[in-house]
């Protein structure tokens with residue numbers, strides 16, 4: 163059967179699943195303790211990160227971004243004639259996953275699609291969400307909605323275009339005489355090298371996916387501006403104990419080496435973040451921008467995919483795609499990278515938890531749904 167893409171059956175709802183963030187000073191430490199429980203993050207690192215949040219009044223931008231994303235998805239669904247509720251739950255802060263699943267159950271939601279606000283493969287960006295969802299479903303028990311995870315969005319044309327738009331927009335923020343010479347510095351969250359090496363179905367997916375996105379975004383920017391700009395992929399927000407290797411170079415060190423090479427202007431393009439998280443607000447907009455200023459390098463930050471219309475449409479497209487798959491139709495998957503698309507269902511052992519074994523949804527190794 164060929165596909166019909168304006169339908170969402172068999173799903174009763176969409177659940178947006180995110181990281182969560184604090185909204186006041188009093189939330190900050192309990193939030194950080196939730197995030198780092200059992201993760202071996204040194205106390206000094208926690209105190210340092212807490213200061214970043216306090217500088218912003220204890221409020222991360224992430225929740226407001228997610229509320230806006232949900233509102234935009236609801237709006238687009240209504241516009242294309244689909245009536246479907248959209249829920250939102252977080253791994254690390256209110257509204258928590260189990261509470262949201264309980265609310266869905268009470269509203270009669272039997273089956274829901276899950277959009278995770280993380281575009282790439284890694285334990286932190288994929289399996290950790292899947293494990294926390296398995297815990298939340300088990301906590302709700304029989305009657306919890308059945309969940310299917312939408313595939314990762316990194317290779318979707320809407321994600322690439324949203325990020326290319328961000329870079330083109332930021333070029334306009336640089337002094338006019340420098341835009342032609344600006345280098346694009348793509349930035350993502352650093353992760354432990356061991357996590358990167360084991361990411362995805364056969365390892366190395368985290369870096370490979372980011373490299374492919376960087377190349378595609380840079381190509382689109384070149385096409386639109388008529389200037390072929392050099393680009394790099396670098397990392398921010400390193401955590402963990404100092405003796406543990408994490409992905410490098412750090413964005414600040416990289417800016418110093420670019421300055422030493424005579425680079426006069428850069429665009430910081432946070433392709434690793436779907437919206438303006440604290441890493442973007444602090445590590446890039448505050449810290450890296452200050453580093454660039456000290457070095458005498460002109461710098462502007464590209465917008466994240468956020469609520470860009472093409473990205474909102476990406477979420478809805480992934481939803482209608484998966485719904486068609488579940489109805490047994492043959493689907494065409496929008497994908498612009500030679501790597502993609504990522505699978506709907508993760509192979510067993512994909513993005514492993516290197517610390518302990520926990521049940522995770524959405525994989526060939528997923529536990530059965532609690533029976534009624």
Ligand SMILES: CC1=C(CCC(=O)O)c2cc3nc(cc4[nH]c(cc5[nH]c(cc1n2)c(C)c5CCC(=O)O)c(CCC(=O)O)c4C)C(CCC(=O)O)=C3C
Nearest residue numbers: 181183197201203211222224280286287351353401439440
């Ligand atoms: C790959 C990745 C993503 C992208 C995928 C995704 O989006 O999920 C991501 C997102 C986020 N990370 C976030 C915040 C934090 N991450 C931390 C710690 C860590 N992140 C890691 C990786 C990632 N993190 C890792 C390997 C650690 C070390 C501890 C561990 O192995 O788990 C810590 C502890 C303090 C510190 O160590 O920095 C905090 C506070 C927020 C919310 C920001 C806000 O409030 O706006 C978001 C969206």
Ligand SMILES: [Fe+2]
Nearest residue numbers: 286351399441
């Ligand atoms: Fe993180």
